[in-house]
Amino acid sequence: MNLREWISSSKMFNELLPTKDRTDVFGTCVLGHLWNTDIDVIYMKSAKNTMCSGISTKRKTLSELAELFDPMGFFSPVIVSGKIFLQDLWKRNLKWxxxxxxxxxxxxxxxxxxxxxxxxVSIPRFIGLEANQNNKSEVRNKTELTLVIDKTFLWTDSQCVFKWLSTKKSLRVFVENRVQEITSHKDISFLYVSIKENPADVATRGTLVQKLRSDHLWWHVPSWLKQDVNTWVKIHDDDAANQKVNDQFKSELRTSENQKESAFVSENGQEITSNKMPYNIDIRRFSSYHKLIRVTAWIERFISKIRRIPSNSEKYLSVKETRKAEKKWIQRKSFADVFNSIHTGQINNLKFQSGVFLDNDNLLRCRERFENADISECAKFPILLPRGETFTRLLVEKTHKELFHSGVSHTLYRIRNKFWIPQGKATVRQILRHCKTCKRFEGGSFKMPNMAPFPRSRVSRSLPFQGTGLDYLGPVYVKDGTVMKKR
Known part of the structure; x- marks a missing residue:
């Protein structure tokens, strides 16, 4: 049996072959791409123009993208723009x-x-094949099972991730599990590469054909990668000094590092040493959240006037005054251990589970995983509230009434737009059980009273017709003078 379909980029070799043993030059494919044997380059066949065949639809968009066959990923920076566009169409639930x-x-x-x-865009054929004859003969005799990989290198362009992978400190549970999964493989070295030197960044962001043709980073990788391993670029201390990266890194640490050395101070500059109630007000005497805040705000204005501090002189309280009064009551009696752990750097379970930190108003806030969400700052970092305090109960009752006595889920959702209560669902459910209005409309009917015992005449032995009664089957008409009345 003779081998046929021979083809080569050498014209001299092709002329030595019989015509019947040659293949069609224009239909030759290499690595899934067309091969121009005259200049020894490979290129991709262009997609058809669907714009010329009527309106554009999602079906035609997918059809045009599916025609581009790029198994080696050479043209990914150009094709990815079309795939991202198609993904946006899917998100909008457009029909075909x-x-x-x-x-x-x-x-x-x-x-x-x-x-x-x-x-x-054309590619020299040798980029996807072996570089020289020596490598060809060596690789050809090896299979996948016999290849020995001595060392593996993984690069990341995220400085924060690189610090997580490199640190020996204990991280929070979620990040710790991810890091352990990545580092569980042996003989892997993690290195940092800047975005400007990361070829993978070109494939994910997309580019134009004209720029791709002259993109040295995409076709030739960074120049330092061809040098000795010991000379490869590593992250410098200056690069890691970015404040945002450090803050994100420290937020996932289990141990407190480099906490603020200054003491916590209140709004008037005094150190926080006491958690007494503002102005010795007994909060247990208040049944309304609004009344508590308004009374506190009026006292604040009165004290400001006595001290001759510039304040609002209008008849009604301002939003700024009510918010200041609200802050007076938050966290005044609780979380002393959390304040102390932040100040001294000690370990506290609530602090690490909820990512608690101290804001500019000396309020404890929770660091959730919605920092990059398009929501308000209060929703990103809600204020921490204690479970069993009277202030928390008044806040829940106020929110419950504002939502027209809605259920536990709706009430808790509204509260979490600004506050965070540990075990919030159980706390809200317990408070709403005592709502008298909800009990009236949702508590069900009253229980039937206990039945009275039968009268003695009905349960004692007697002769037939010993007791008789007469039923008139209707009212008795009595004549009162000249008028007939019902009795």
Whole structure:
């Protein structure tokens, strides 16, 4: 049996082959791409222009992208823009044959034009094959099972992740589990690479065909990667000094490091040494949250006037005054151990479980995982409230009434827009059980009273007809003078 379909980039070799044993030069594929044997380069076949065949739809968009076959990922920076656009169409729940119009249509026209230019990018064939004859002969005799990998290197362009992977300190549970999973493999070295020198960043952000052709980073990788391993670039202390990176790194530590050395001070500059009630007000005598805040705010204004401090002189309280009064009551009696752990750097379970930190108003706030969400700052970092305090009960009751006596879930959701209560659902449920209004409308009907015993005449032995009664089957008419009345 003779081998056929021979082809080579050498014209001299092709001329030595019989015509019947040669393959079609224009239909040759290498690594899933077309191969131009005249200049020995490979390139990708351009996608068809779907814009010329009527309206643009999600079906046609997918069809055009599916025509681009790039198993080696050479043209990923150009194709990824189309895939991101298609992903946006899926998120909008568009149907297959819905027309793409407006800004989306203009965007797809621009992307489609770039996809049709993709054939302009050509790659020397040896990039995807072995570099020389010596390597060919060596690799050909090895299989996947016989290859020995002595060392593995993983790069990341996130300084915070690199510090998590490199640190010996204890991290919080979620991050610790991820780090252990990554570092469980042996013989792996983790290195840092800046975004400007990361080729993978080109493939994820997308680029134009014209820029891809001259992108040295994509085709040749960073120059230092071709040098000796010991000379590879590593992260410097100056790079790690970024304040945002340090804050994010420390937020996941289990042990407190480099805490504030200054003492906690109140708004008037005095150190916080006592958790007494503001102005010795007995909060247990208040049944309304609004009344408690207003009374405190009026006392604040009165004291400011006595001290001749510039204050609001209008008839009504301002929002600023009520918010200041609210802060007077938050965390005044509770969380002394949390304040102390932040001040001294000691370990506290609540502090690490909820990511508690001290804000500019000396209030304990919880660091949730919504820092990058498009929500208010109070929702990102809610104020920590104690469970069993009267202030918390008044706040829950006030919120419950504002929502027209809604259920536990709705009440708790509104509270968490600003405050965080440990075991919040159980706390809110316990407080709402004592709502008298809810009991009236949702508590059900009253229980039937206990039945009285039968009268003695009904349970004693007697002769037949010993007791008789007469039923008139209706009212008795009595004549009162000239008028008939019912009796």
């Amino acid at each position: 044959d819905d027309e793409i119009c407006g800004y989306d249509k203009l965007k797809w026209i621009s992307i489609s034009a770039e996809l049709r230019k993709i054939s302009e």
